[in-house]
Amino acid sequence: MTAENPATPSDFEEIYRTTPPWDIGRPQPVFLALAEAGELRGTVLDSGCGTGEHALMAAALGHEATGIDLVAAAIDAARRKAAERRIDATFVVGDVLRLDVLGKQFDTVIDSGVFHVFDDADRSRYVDSLGSVVAPGGRYFMACFSDRQPGDWGPRRVTRGEIEASFAHGWDVESIEPAEFLTNLVPKVHAWLARVTRV
Secondary structure, three states, X not given: XXXXXXXXXXXXXXXXOOOOOOOOXXXXXXXXXXXXXXXXXXXXXXXXXXXXXXXXXXXXXXXXXXXXXXXXHHHHHHHHHHHHHOOOOEEEEOOHHHHHHHOOOEEEEEEEOOHHHOOHHHHHHHHHHHHOOEEEEEEEEEEEEEOOOOOOEOOOOXXXXXXXXXXXXXXXXXXEEEEEEEOOOOOEEEEEEEEEEEO
């Protein structure tokens, strides 16, 4: 997987045979800070949840939380964590490009490193998919690889303009701020943190 060649579903199945670079065993600090600031509201969806750290974080704070991911092994791990920690959260094997199959709407969506895996066509599909489950006034918090990150390893770098263009219709981009991802490969990666509201 490189910035020019987005990962396929089978790539992710293979990656989860070991610990993925992004699975740090705890919530990403940018989302923990949002949670501690009280910015997560109502029902919460962790889109592309991996092993579930952000859904578990939300559920531990008293939110009704759901995580969805295409990789069954990741969902199995998330369910094990929920049982071990005695946290009530729902985890579903499913495609984030078809969030409508969940059959419900959410007040808050967390996206930790999903937006940047898509090419232009699937990115548009993903935004449409989000629109099918985010209630009016609902908020989408997204952290993605930034074009400020040097090199060409890992996922595609995303520009501020690409985020603004993707959410130009039916959404209000409140802010896009420089942020950081923690990974198991390098200590910190340049990211964008976007706050977007459904209108």
